[in-house]
Amino acid sequence: MAKRPQTLTPSWLLTEHVGVAACSQPSSRTQWSVPLYRDEAIVLRSHKLGEADRIVTLLTRQHGRVRAVAKGVRKTSSRIGARLEPFSHVDVQFYEGRNLDNISQVEIIDPHGADLAQDYGRWTTAHAMVETAERLTPVEREPSVQQFVLLLSGLRSLVSCEHDAPLILDSYLLRSLSIAGWSPSFDECARCGVAGPHRAFSVSGGGMVCSSCRAPGAAAPSPAAVALLAALLSGDWDVADSSEVRERREASGLVAAFLQWHLERGLRSLPLVDRDDRKLGS
Numbered sequence: 481m482a483k484r485p486q487t488l489t490p491s492w493l494l495t496e497h498v499g500v501a502a503c504s505q506p507s508s509r510t511q512w513s514v515p516l517y518r519d520e521a522i523v524l525r526s527h528k529l530g531e532a533d534r535i536v537t538l539l540t541r542q543h544g545r546v547r548a549v550a551k552g553v554r555k556t557s558s559r560i561g562a563r564l565e566p567f568s569h570v571d572v573q574f575y576e577g578r579n580l581d582n583i584s585q586v587e588i589i590d591p592h593g594a595d596l597a598q599d600y601g602r603w604t605t606a607h608a609m610v611e612t613a614e615r616l617t618p619v620e621r622e623p624s625v626q627q628f629v630l631l632l633s634g635l636r637s638l639v640s641c642e643h644d645a646p647l648i649l650d651s652y653l654l655r656s657l658s659i660a661g662w663s664p665s666f667d668e669c670a671r672c673g674v675a676g677p678h679r680a681f682s683v684s685g686g687g688m689v690c691s692s693c694r695a696p697g698a699a700a701p702s703p704a705a706v707a708l709l710a711a712l713l714s715g716d717w718d719v720a721d722s723s724e725v726r727e728r729r730e731a732s733g734l735v736a737a738f739l740q741w742h743l744e745r746g747l748r749s750l751p752l753v754d755r756d757d758r759k760l761g762s
């Protein structure tokens with residue numbers, strides 16, 4: 481499989497709220513000599529710790545993926561707890577701990593979750609997105625601004641119902657994989673580079689492959705499904721929005737197979753995504 485690091489400028493990014501980037505600041509020391517840092521983040525998930533605490537996993541803009549302890553947040557009196565729901569876009573102050581860092585302040589920038597909870601399809605889609613973001617940022621504290629911006633833009637697109645949820649998900653998955661270094665090829669042969677169009681799609685080969693490079697078992701997607709995949713990767717929403725149900729299903733199957741191939745373990749939340757094809761008129 482070829483690794484192709486790629487710089488992406490998806491159309492979602494045009495709507496990015498740049499003002500909050502100024503919230504980030506380098507670590508500083510208080511009079512108590514506790515190293516503090518502040519960052520913008522998206523809550524990926526959280527789980528219980530002891531009687532009253534939670535361990536929260538966040539994807540931050542500047543510090544990559546961070547797991548941190550939120551103390552006392554399961555008490556009903558906690559104001560911070562409600563701000564650390566999955567999908568929330570927050571401004572967080574951390575102080576460094578011996579093992580995990582601790583969360584000392586949280587300001588909500590956009591909760592996202594309340595809007596997404598109105599629609600089961602979008603809710604399950606958001607879960608698949610945050611799980612992917614966690615899996616594709618395997619090293620804690622390794623900055624990945626592109627993954628942060630992509631996830632934020634994807635969640636915003638989902639909340640605003642900008643496009644059908646399955647299209648947002650597949651576009652997000654393709655772009656997230658590309659940022660991780662696994663950009664599929666939908667035109668030239670993924671193995672030898674000869675110009676397309678080609679007929680076969682090889683999950684292990686990295687995308688469309690020519691007849692010489694085609695391995696047994698390669699899929700033969702319709703040209704319309706391949707065009708949709710290319711549109712989802714490049715952000716050509718006119719093409720994506722006008723696609724037919726049949727090609728969307730075909731494209732989704734290939735995206736799922738491509739994702740599974742690159743992740744050691746399958747995504748838990750992907751099979752649960754309610755794609756609600758009935759809405760698309762099937």
Ligand SMILES: [Zn+2]
Nearest residue numbers: 669672690693
């Ligand atoms: Zn080839």
